[in-house]
Amino acid sequence: MVINQDMEAVNAIVREFHRFEKSLNGESASATHEHRQRAISHFAQTGFPTTRNEEWRFTNVQPIAKTRFCVPLDAAAPAITEQEIQPYVLENSIRLTFVNGLHVPALSCVSGLPSGVIVRNLREVLVQKETADERRVGALVDFQENGFTALNTAFVRDGAWIEIPDGVTLDRPIHLLYIAHKADGMLLTPRNIVVGGPNSRLAIVESFVALNNDAYLTNAVTEIFVDDGATVEHDKMQKESPKAFHVSTTHIRQRQRTTLVSNVINLGGVLVRNSTTCTLTAEHSEATLNGLSLGTSNQLIDNHTTIDHAKPNCISHEMYKSILDGNSRGVFNGKIFVRKDAQKTDAKQTNKTLLLSDNATIDTKPQLEIFADDVKCTHGATVGQLDDEQVFYLRSRGIGNAEARDILTFAFARDVVDRVHVDELRNQIESLVHSKLHHGRLVS
Amino acid sequence: MLEIRDLHASVNTNEILNGINLSVNAGEVHAIMGPNGSGKSTLAQVLAGRNSYEVTSGQVLFDGKNLFEMEPEERAREGLFLAFQYPVEIPGVSNTYFLKSALNAIRKHKGLDELDAVDFLKLVKQKMKLVEMDESLLNRPVNEGFSGGEKKRNEIFHMAVLDPRLSILDETDSGLDIDALRVVADGINKLKRKENATIVVTHYQRLLNYIVPDVVHVLVDGQIVKSGGKDLALELEAKGYDWLKSSSPVSA
Numbered sequence: 001m002v003i004n005q006d007m008e009a010v011n012a013i014v015r016e017f018h019r020f021e022k023s024l025n026g027e028s029a030s031a032t033h034e035h036r037q038r039a040i041s042h043f044a045q046t047g048f049p050t051t052r053n054e055e056w057r058f059t060n061v062q063p064i065a066k067t068r069f070c071v072p073l074d075a076a077a078p079a080i081t082e083q084e085i086q087p088y089v090l091e092n093s094i095r096l097t098f099v100n101g102l103h104v105p106a107l108s109c110v111s112g113l114p115s116g117v118i119v120r121n122l123r124e125v126l127v128q129k130e131t132a133d134e135r136r137v138g139a140l141v142d143f144q145e146n147g148f149t150a151l152n153t154a155f156v157r158d159g160a161w162i163e164i165p166d167g168v169t170l171d172r173p174i175h176l177l178y179i180a181h182k183a184d185g186m187l188l189t190p191r192n193i194v195v196g197g198p199n200s201r202l203a204i205v206e207s208f209v210a211l212n213n214d215a216y217l218t219n220a221v222t223e224i225f226v227d228d229g230a231t232v233e234h235d236k237m238q239k240e241s242p243k244a245f246h247v248s249t250t251h252i253r254q255r256q257r258t259t260l261v262s263n264v265i266n267l268g269g270v271l272v273r274n275s276t277t278c279t280l281t282a283e284h285s286e287a288t289l290n291g292l293s294l295g296t297s298n299q300l301i302d303n304h305t306t307i308d309h310a311k312p313n314c315i316s317h318e319m320y321k322s323i324l325d326g327n328s329r330g331v332f333n334g335k336i337f338v339r340k341d342a343q344k345t346d347a348k349q350t351n352k353t354l355l356l357s358d359n360a361t362i363d364t365k366p367q368l369e370i371f372a373d374d375v376k377c378t379h380g381a382t383v384g385q386l387d388d389e390q391v392f393y394l395r396s397r398g399i400g401n402a403e404a405r406d407i408l409t410f411a412f413a414r415d416v417v418d419r420v421h422v423d424e425l426r427n428q429i430e431s432l433v434h435s436k437l438h439h440g441r442l443v444s
Numbered sequence: 445m446l447e448i449r450d451l452h453a454s455v456n457t458n459e460i461l462n463g464i465n466l467s468v469n470a471g472e473v474h475a476i477m478g479p480n481g482s483g484k485s486t487l488a489q490v491l492a493g494r495n496s497y498e499v500t501s502g503q504v505l506f507d508g509k510n511l512f513e514m515e516p517e518e519r520a521r522e523g524l525f526l527a528f529q530y531p532v533e534i535p536g537v538s539n540t541y542f543l544k545s546a547l548n549a550i551r552k553h554k555g556l557d558e559l560d561a562v563d564f565l566k567l568v569k570q571k572m573k574l575v576e577m578d579e580s581l582l583n584r585p586v587n588e589g590f591s592g593g594e595k596k597r598n599e600i601f602h603m604a605v606l607d608p609r610l611s612i613l614d615e616t617d618s619g620l621d622i623d624a625l626r627v628v629a630d631g632i633n634k635l636k637r638k639e640n641a642t643i644v645v646t647h648y649q650r651l652l653n654y655i656v657p658d659v660v661h662v663l664v665d666g667q668i669v670k671s672g673g674k675d676l677a678l679e680l681e682a683k684g685y686d687w688l689k690s691s692s693p694v695s696a
């Protein structure tokens with residue numbers, strides 16, 4: 001039951017679902033649609049999570065729960081030119097572009113794929129898959145996880161389907177470019193399925209950007225399957241509008257001898273929640289989870305991560321950093337599970353926060369649950385300001401106070417930025433971070 | 445060039461400098477010696493503008509301008525340079541980026557154009573030779589993981605690039621091996637010009653064989669208790685500081 005919540009807002013979303021349903025001509029008898037229906041019923045019962053839920057204790061989503069959203073239907077995608085998206089494009093990439101959640105082939109670029117590689121809009125693929133196993137939607141992210149995963153599942157339609165066959169190395173990154181444009185009041189629910197076949201190597205970039213200062217909700221879900229011997233880099237660059245809500249759930253399942261790098265970069269949004277889960281289901285795998293969040297004014301940026309060591313001999317490294325100014329708030333919750341079986345696990349978690357104002361705050365919570373005995377697990381969290389000695393050293397060489405602070409603030413962010421291996425994206429992030437630094441402060 | 449008059453400074457109400465008088469003219473080299481904790485680094489840091497020290501009274505003129513009315517960066521842009529006793533590590537900022545920002549800030553102040561990457565690199569290469577600095581230290585983060593000697597050499601390298609008029613070298617010799625000491629001292633001598641002045645803070649007479657001072661001062665308990673020619677350093681080497689500890693202060 002939805003308790004203490006705006007029932008009317010929940011009902012409004014259910015009405016949106018019926019409108020959405022009607023727009024899916026002919027598809028409403030499909031298995032995918034049954035799945036949607038189950039998800040919306042679940043949402044109707046539970047609504048959005050509240051702060052009484054331990055997982056949402058520090059992140060009050062009331063502003064989202066109070067908003068009346070509409071879901072953009074096909075005809076609603078506004079016309080945008082290649083020119084307008086240029087600043088966010090990665091020149092040398094395979095690209096799927098989505099405007100307000102809807103795939104826009106004209107702004108996409110999927111030519112010249114190596115044989116067997118599939119990069120397509122999710123909805124085209126789902127109709128061809130007979131079984132739930134083949135469809136994979138929901139295989140890693142359960143719609144019952146919370147109201148957001150339920151909503152995303154209820155409105156599953158567009159997104160990326162990526163399949164890299166056995167042994168293929170992609171030499172270009174796959175770029176999923178999500179653009180919000182005239183998106184006021186919209187609920188955007190992209191869903192991505194990524195399958196890195198055995199011994200494949202690939203990099204996927206998800207960018208979330210806005211062309212205006214609209215208030216909307218991006219509620220994204222990505223499921224990544226990393227098969228034996230595969231190497232996957234997943235970069236997420238979130239620069240939503242300053243008024244936007246952004247909730248994303250990413251779940252990565254790693255098989256044997258795999259390597260995964262996840263970089264989550266938060267530069268925008270007013271209320272942001274990223275939940276990244278990585279399950280190490282077989283031996284000799286390595287997961288690296290990095291995050292960088294820049295918050296100012298009244299932004300709330302919440303990063304929840306879970307690394308689940310289910311089997312022995314795996315390594316995980318985690319480095320999440322935040323730079324917070326104004327009245328912004330950061331939340332970091334890092335769970336590491338080491339199951340009974342997972343001997344010789346080597347897990348390291350670090351969370352560092354740089355506070356640029358007295359009013360900015362961070363709630364950080366490492367959560368290690370270790371059931372194996374022969375393991376190495378470390379975690380550490382630091383919260384601090386710029387170092388006076390460093391500032392003085394720079395100034396004593398002629399660098400102005402404001403510039404010295406900007407240089408040191410960027411330096412704090414640098415090691416996470418450097419972990420993005422997609423060169424063009426890293427350069428883009430670097431200049432976006434630079435553009436947010438001004439006279440020792442963060443601007444939105 | 446530099447005129448220090450009755451300078452008093454304290455930290456947390458602890459008086460550390462107790463009335464320093466010192467004047468340094470263009471073209472001169474002054475050495476400041478003195479026991480541990482006597483206030484040498486404090487004097488150097490106060491001159492560079494470190495705000496954790498409170499200047500309680502006195503005056504310092506740098507080319508006739510009141511030093512205490514200038515921010516640390518303004519002092520640097522006006523030509524003051526401090527080589528730190530303990531150079532600070534700056535992870536995430538490359539040595540070249542740092543130097544380029546510093547040099548361009550100083551050039552801008554002087555009304556000069558910023559150096560582009562090519563000219564900057566040329567200058568850097570030339571100055572690197574002067575102090576025989578390893579090129580690999582250029583692209584590493586400032587001082588991070590540098591050995592003690594590398595840090596000191598890097599300070600002199602910065603000095604060579606920024607070309608200050610008044611350099612204060614706080615124990616630049618400590619931590620340098622014998623060969624490095626000679627190289628660094630040679631570098632400092634090559635940078636010496638008649639418009640420039642240098643203050644070297646040191647514990648060892650050895651450095652002063654290379655960098656010959658015009659005046660040697662002895663700082664004890666926050667006061668200059670004795671000043672003299674270069675032979676004073678030899679005398680200190682032989683006798684230590686005890687014989688000076690009861691002397692009354694002199695003006696330089």
Ligand SMILES: Nc1ncnc2c1ncn2[C@@H]1O[C@H](COP(=O)(O)OP(=O)(O)OP(=O)(O)O)[C@@H](O)[C@H]1O
Pocket residue numbers: 455458460478479480481482483484485486487496529
């Ligand atoms: N921030 C501070 N807080 C407390 N005491 C300080 C501080 N800075 C300096 N002092 C004290 O002031 C005195 C002078 O220190 P300073 O570093 O100037 O000595 P020094 O002459 O450079 O010594 P050394 O030869 O060991 O380098 C010392 O007793 C030191 O402990």
Ligand SMILES: [Mg+2]
Pocket residue numbers: 484485486529614615
């Ligand atoms: Mg000292």
